[in-house]
Amino acid sequence: MFWRLLWIFLGGFLLIALQYGFVSFLVFPFSSINIIYIVLLFSYFLSGKLEDVFMLALWSGFLKEFFNPTIFGLSSSVLLLSLYFTARFFEYFFTNRTLPSLLALNLFFLTCFHILFLFINAIASVKFNVGINFAFNEYFVFFIEEIIASTLVLLFLFFITNHFTRKLKNVFLFKST
Amino acid sequence: MASRRVVYLTFIILFFLISSHFLGWIKYPEIFLNRISLNVSGSVRNYSQGVGNFFQRWTSTRGVYDENNKLRNQIADLLFNRSELEQLKAENDSLRAQLNFAKSKNKFTLANVTGKVNELSSNIIIIDKGSNYNIRNGKPVVANDGILIGKIIKVENNSSLVRLLSDSQNKIGGTVLNNDKTIGVVSGEYNLGLKLTMIPLTETVNPGDLLITSGLETDIPRGLLIGQIENVQKELYQPFQRADIKPAIDFSKISIVSVITE
Numbered sequence: 471m472f473w474r475l476l477w478i479f480l481g482g483f484l485l486i487a488l489q490y491g492f493v494s495f496l497v498f499p500f501s502s503i504n505i506i507y508i509v510l511l512f513s514y515f516l517s518g519k520l521e522d523v524f525m526l527a528l529w530s531g532f533l534k535e536f537f538n539p540t541i542f543g544l545s546s547s548v549l550l551l552s553l554y555f556t557a558r559f560f561e562y563f564f565t566n567r568t569l570p571s572l573l574a575l576n577l578f579f580l581t582c583f584h585i586l587f588l589f590i591n592a593i594a595s596v597k598f599n600v601g602i603n604f605a606f607n608e609y610f611v612f613f614i615e616e617i618i619a620s621t622l623v624l625l626f627l628f629f630i631t632n633h634f635t636r637k638l639k640n641v642f643l644f645k646s647t
Numbered sequence: 648m649a650s651r652r653v654v655y656l657t658f659i660i661l662f663f664l665i666s667s668h669f670l671g672w673i674k675y676p677e678i679f680l681n682r683i684s685l686n687v688s689g690s691v692r693n694y695s696q697g698v699g700n701f702f703q704r705w706t707s708t709r710g711v712y713d714e715n716n717k718l719r720n721q722i723a724d725l726l727f728n729r730s731e732l733e734q735l736k737a738e739n740d741s742l743r744a745q746l747n748f749a750k751s752k753n754k755f756t757l758a759n760v761t762g763k764v765n766e767l768s769s770n771i772i773i774i775d776k777g778s779n780y781n782i783r784n785g786k787p788v789v790a791n792d793g794i795l796i797g798k799i800i801k802v803e804n805n806s807s808l809v810r811l812l813s814d815s816q817n818k819i820g821g822t823v824l825n826n827d828k829t830i831g832v833v834s835g836e837y838n839l840g841l842k843l844t845m846i847p848l849t850e851t852v853n854p855g856d857l858l859i860t861s862g863l864e865t866d867i868p869r870g871l872l873i874g875q876i877e878n879v880q881k882e883l884y885q886p887f888q889r890a891d892i893k894p895a896i897d898f899s900k901i902s903i904v905s906v907i908t909e
Contacts, residue, residue, distance in 0.1 A: 490762035491691030492771060503766050521653035528657045532664055536681045537764055537773055539800055539808055542690050543665035548663060554654060587767070589744070604767075608815050608837055612767070 471621055474522065476608050482529035483633050485509060490537055496504045496531050502612070502619040510553060511579055512627055515572055544590055552582040569628055576624055577617065663748050672688045678804045685775055685806050694723060697734065697904070700747035732825050738902065753868065754909040756780045756790075760902050761806070770835065772797070772816035774904060776807045781908045792893045795819075795860055796904065807906070812841055812873065820861035821873055823852050830861050833873055834894065840900040841892040852879050852890055868907065 485506045495503050508528075531546030538545045556579040564571035588609075594600050630634040661694055667673045695790045751894040760779075762773035776782055786799045788809045797817060801808040810817050813835040827850040831843040846852055862869025874892040881888045 483687050487687040487691040490764060491688035492695045494763035494765045495692065495695065504764060506764065520650040524654055524657045528661055531661075533684050536667075536677070536684060536806065537762060537765070537805060537808065538766075539769055539771055539810070540767070542668050543661070547660060547665070550657060602767075603817065605815055609767075611837065644890065 472627060475525075478522070478526050478529055481509075481526055481534050485526075485530045486533045486537070499615060499619050502615040504616060504620060506534065506578065507549075507583070508620055508623050508627070510549075511556070511576060512572075513566065514553070514557065515560070515575060516631065518625055524550065524553065540591065540602060541594055542586070544594065548583055548586045548590060551586055552579055555582050569625075572628055573621060574622055576620055580613070580617055580620065584609075651703050681803050682805055685761055685773070689775060692761055696732065707736045707880050711905060725761075745774075755905040755907050756782060758807075758904055758906060760904060769816065770795065770811045770898075771800070772809045772811060772901070773902075774807050774809055774906070775805065776906065777803045777807050779804055782807050782906050783908075787860075787867045787871065789871060789907065790896055790901050790904050795867070795873050796896065796898060796901060798867070799906065809904070811835070812905075813839060813898055814893065819862040819867060821858050822861040822869070823876065824857040825850075825852060827851060830863070833858070840845070841894055843876070843890045843892055844887060846879075846888040846890060848881065848883075848888060849887070850888075852876055852888065854878055858892055886902070 489505050493503050494501055496503075496612050507605070510523055510527050513526070514520065517523070527550055528546070531549045534545055534549075535542050556575055558574055562570070564574050591602060591604075595603065656709050664673070664786040668677065671674045715791055738853060756776050758774035758776040760772050761775050764773065768893060774788075782802055784799055784802055788797050790796050795812065797809045797811040798815070798819070799807050800810045812819070812833065815835045815837065818834045819834055821831055821845070823829040823831070823846075829846055829850045829852055831846045833841060833843055836842050843852075843858065858873045858876060860867050860869055860871040860873060872895050874894040877891040879888060879890045
């Protein structure tokens with residue numbers, strides 16, 4: 471238990487440092503990669519242990535709040551909620567560890583995250599005047615960039631993991647002969 | 648079942664953390680954690696910058712590598728040293744320019760760029776100075792000889808977030824240095840470039856004209872350089888003209904900035 475918590479503690483710092491100290495400075499389109507979301511999603515997809523991923527999401531989400539322009543707590547709450555919904559989605563719909571499942575989870579997770587974020591941000595703007603106004607077209611372009619970048623990274627991670635462990639499958643359904 | 652319990656517990660902890668933040672109960676642990684993450688992020692940034700410079704040099708002289716196999720190791724060592732020296736030289740130039748700016752009437756605080764936030768369609772940099780150095784929200788941030796790069800949007804005790812001019816949510820008043828002294832609104836476009844909008848149709852703006860801050864905002868003094876007009880789009884059916892601006896500095900290569908505090 472102690473070692474697991476220590477890994478989560480250090481992992482949170484590492485993810486924040488890599489995201490804001492390294493990935494964000496890369497050239498486009500690599501700068502659109504969100505390493506925090508990718509690590510959370512891929513580690514859940516591989517292990518299926520929601521509790522560890524949730525603890526890491528809580529910790530990294532809390533650290534992320536220091537570097538986030540939005541109201542404190544918004545980003546981490548939305549991160550945890552969308553992770554929870556994605557876990558339920560994985561549990562009931564895309565139950566096997568295949569490439570289409572991973573890509574569907576990625577799409578679902580990011581869509582869920584941005585819809586929840588915009589919804590709560592809109593409430594914060596209207597009700598408490600603390601939200602941020604986003605231009606729809608620019609936000610949408612950013613969303614598409616993020617989906618493409620994370621899909622490419624997840625594809626890479628999937629094939630690397632599959633090459634070494636052979637745990638994952640490339641096809642979703644097996645054809646009956 | 649156990650995982651569901653952990654999930655609920657996580658949400659309760661998050662609720663407690665958010666409430667404690669707004670009530671100020673975890674102020675000191677937050678300062679401590681912020682400082683650690685800032686230092687770790689800054690170290691990763693410095694290291695990656697050094698490695699990036701090294702690879703840039705390495706790729707540019709790869710031909711020399713191929714021709715001089717005997718000197719390969721020696722060249723690699725020299726390149727690494729050169730990349731370090733170039734980084735130091737750039738830092739030195741930047742500090743000298745900041746020093747010239749310091750001789751002006753503004754009071755300022757020097758800060759290092761320790762990170763960058765690209766999430767949520769924003770273009771924000773993280774600097775290592777905060778409210779401890781009299782930095783407040785809305786204060787302008789400049790580089791070199793007074794080139795405006797952005798505004799402070801969030802302040803912690805020992806760090807701040809700067810929204811760059813290229814962020815589409817950043818809007819400030821700008822004056823073109825032409826005969827009409829045209830005033831317009833400067834904003835970012837897709838986090839890549841800058842544009843000047845709301846230019847009256849009757850005024851003449853030419854490519855090459857310099858653009859400075861108008862001073863119409865409370866915290867931003869007049870005269871800070873923003874960039875140069877690149878091209879002007881004038882359509883008779885539009886109520887205003889718009890112009891693309893070439894920024895006076897490359898926003899992606901800023902490592903030291905000054906925050907004008909008074």
